[in-house]
Amino acid sequence: MPGKKKKEVKLFMVLFLLPAIFIYTLFLLIPILDSMRLSLYSGQGLIPTEFVGFDNYVKLFTQFPFKDRMINAFSNNIKFFFIVTLIQNIFGFFIAFFVTRKIIGKGFFRKISFLPTTLSVLVVGFLFKLILNPAWGIFDKILVSLGLENFILPWLGNPLTALPVLAIVVSWQFMGESVLFYTAGIDAIPEEVTEAALIDGASPLQELWYIIIPSILPIIGIVTILIFIGDFTQFDIVYAMSTTQANPAFGTDLFGSLFYRAAFSTPVRGGWGMGMGAAVSTVMFAIVFTGVMVWLYFFKLKGQKND
Amino acid sequence: MTRHGIKRRLIKISLFSFLSIYTVSILYPILLMFLTSFKTTREIFTNPFGLPASFEFTSYIKLLTISNYLTYFRNSIIVTVISLGTIIVITSTASFVLAKYNFRWKNFLYLFFVAGMIIPIRLGTISILKLMIEMHANDTLFSVIIVGIAVGIPFGVFILTDFIKMIPEELSAAARIDGCTEPTIFRIVIIPLLRPALAAVAIINYIPIWNDFWFPLVFLKSDSVKTVPLATALLFGQYQTNYALVFAVLSMASIPVMLFYLVFSKHFVQGLSSGALKG
Numbered sequence: 001m002p003g004k005k006k007k008e009v010k011l012f013m014v015l016f017l018l019p020a021i022f023i024y025t026l027f028l029l030i031p032i033l034d035s036m037r038l039s040l041y042s043g044q045g046l047i048p049t050e051f052v053g054f055d056n057y058v059k060l061f062t063q064f065p066f067k068d069r070m071i072n073a074f075s076n077n078i079k080f081f082f083i084v085t086l087i088q089n090i091f092g093f094f095i096a097f098f099v100t101r102k103i104i105g106k107g108f109f110r111k112i113s114f115l116p117t118t119l120s121v122l123v124v125g126f127l128f129k130l131i132l133n134p135a136w137g138i139f140d141k142i143l144v145s146l147g148l149e150n151f152i153l154p155w156l157g158n159p160l161t162a163l164p165v166l167a168i169v170v171s172w173q174f175m176g177e178s179v180l181f182y183t184a185g186i187d188a189i190p191e192e193v194t195e196a197a198l199i200d201g202a203s204p205l206q207e208l209w210y211i212i213i214p215s216i217l218p219i220i221g222i223v224t225i226l227i228f229i230g231d232f233t234q235f236d237i238v239y240a241m242s243t244t245q246a247n248p249a250f251g252t253d254l255f256g257s258l259f260y261r262a263a264f265s266t267p268v269r270g271g272w273g274m275g276m277g278a279a280v281s282t283v284m285f286a287i288v289f290t291g292v293m294v295w296l297y298f299f300k301l302k303g304q305k306n307d
Numbered sequence: 308m309t310r311h312g313i314k315r316r317l318i319k320i321s322l323f324s325f326l327s328i329y330t331v332s333i334l335y336p337i338l339l340m341f342l343t344s345f346k347t348t349r350e351i352f353t354n355p356f357g358l359p360a361s362f363e364f365t366s367y368i369k370l371l372t373i374s375n376y377l378t379y380f381r382n383s384i385i386v387t388v389i390s391l392g393t394i395i396v397i398t399s400t401a402s403f404v405l406a407k408y409n410f411r412w413k414n415f416l417y418l419f420f421v422a423g424m425i426i427p428i429r430l431g432t433i434s435i436l437k438l439m440i441e442m443h444a445n446d447t448l449f450s451v452i453i454v455g456i457a458v459g460i461p462f463g464v465f466i467l468t469d470f471i472k473m474i475p476e477e478l479s480a481a482a483r484i485d486g487c488t489e490p491t492i493f494r495i496v497i498i499p500l501l502r503p504a505l506a507a508v509a510i511i512n513y514i515p516i517w518n519d520f521w522f523p524l525v526f527l528k529s530d531s532v533k534t535v536p537l538a539t540a541l542l543f544g545q546y547q548t549n550y551a552l553v554f555a556v557l558s559m560a561s562i563p564v565m566l567f568y569l570v571f572s573k574h575f576v577q578g579l580s581s582g583a584l585k586g
């Protein structure tokens with residue numbers, strides 16, 4: 001190829017790549033890194049200016065109320081993630097298993113399962129807040145009609161029940177995503193494999209245990225890491241159902257709501273200033289990063305060795 | 308019928324029942340939201356479960372008179388259309404180069420983009436806010452649009468690079484012999500074949516962009532630039548006790564995405580499934 005032509009090719013390649021690289025780097029990658037830098041600064045107002053080294057982290061990990069709020073958000077977030085992961089993986093898998101059998105209306109069931117996932121978390125949170133509101137009492141009436149009067153409780157007012165309720169609402173909404181992923185995994189199993197097993201006289205349970213579960217193991221990893229990333233940055237559900245104050249008594253506070261309050265609320269409403277907010281988001285990044293590394297270790301690198 | 312046959316039929320019936328109960332648990336709350344929005348406040352308390360006596364649009368009309376709802380709706384449409392349009396253009400050009408040419412940083416660049424799929428952009432919010440203030444773009448639709456584009460790029464590159472790789476090289480080679488330049492090959496050979504994948508990218512990005520609440524909440528202050536989710540939160544807070552109105556607010560925010568999904572559900576399933584299997 002003549003040198004001139006080669007140069008021309010390079011120029012168009014640069015022009016084709018540049019807009020995507022530019023926007024992605026400037027508005028996604030650099031801000032993540034720059035937020036970490038800002039966590040070393042302190043000061044009033046929207047842009048922290050005074051360099052304080054690791055002071056924000058010292059405060060966050062050792063002083064009241066910072067340390068207490070963070071430990072509280074961390075333990076809530078772990079519980080929240082645990083509940084959502086269990087519900088979405090177990091129900092999601094079985095629903096996917098059922099809708100891939102020969103069942104009347106399976107296309108309809110598949111389609112409807114994803115419907116709540118398309119709604120905004122905010123709308124779903126508000127909707128269930130209204131449904132659970134005792135002033136309207138529709139949930140209480142449903143419980144009465146099912147003979148479950150004993151379960152009429154202030155679900156969102158009690159610190160013991162509020163967090164699990166939020167986790168269940170989030171699972172209800174995103175179940176469709178797990179169903180979709182598991183269905184894709186089961187559908188991708190070659191038909192010859194399933195047929196051969198059936199000819200050999202495998203029962204549906206044996207098919208489930210020896211064929212389906214081994215081949216969807218990577219999907220369990222994907223579903224779980226997506227839930228992990230989503231839950232450790234979850235904010236909208238807390239805002240909608242428990243306000244930014246994470247009622248009752250920070251019982252529903254997650255890292256996402258802690259971050260919002262710390263960075264963007266006034267001091268009276270729990271604001272700690274931008275520098276502290278950046279420190280909280282850096283801790284969140286460390287958690288998400290650790291989760292992703294664990295996932296890569298167990299599901300990606302090990303998988304490649306087997307290939 | 309054999310005993311085996313009866314047993315199988317019983318299993319099928321129980322699976323069907325389980326799925327039906329699950330479907331009702333999904334549809335009932337959504338239906339409740341829509342039906343309640345057509346009731347009068349009195350009816351909401353006296354007849355919470357039934358159909359409305361008559362379908363009153365009072366709450367919707369009230370919503371349009373007490374707030375600038377049409378402005379919020381228009382803002383959401385502007386944000387969504389510009390974000391999706393830009394995502395499609397810049398990720399298809401970038402993916403074309405990544406899929407069809409060899410150069411030194413190619414694999415690195417692909418991973419560099421795709422890594423963004425697992426980076427939660429929210430964690431960079433403080434720095435993005437600082438950037439917007441410095442650019443005098445805080446409290447403008449531009450701030451929300453540019454963030455929407457940045458979030459959409461990784462998935463777009465991921466789907467489109469794969470798709471373009473599957474387009475046979477002979478097609479480009481033939482066009483090259485006819486004297487086409489590389490950008491022309493992209494325009495007349497690749498783009499027409501890429502349409503289904505472009506649709507998938509647009510459709511899958513539509514939902515998170517339309518629903519985004521976090522960045523509008525942080526960036527947008529003036530009433531004239533508010534988007535639908537931000538307006539939903541503010542109206543809900545302001546009119547919490549007016550049930551009919553609040554349910555109209557929630558319905559208005561949901562109708563566009565639900566209709567969109569029901570029309571394009573095939574694209575969702577295909578686009579996201581391919582992501583799950585390769586991811």
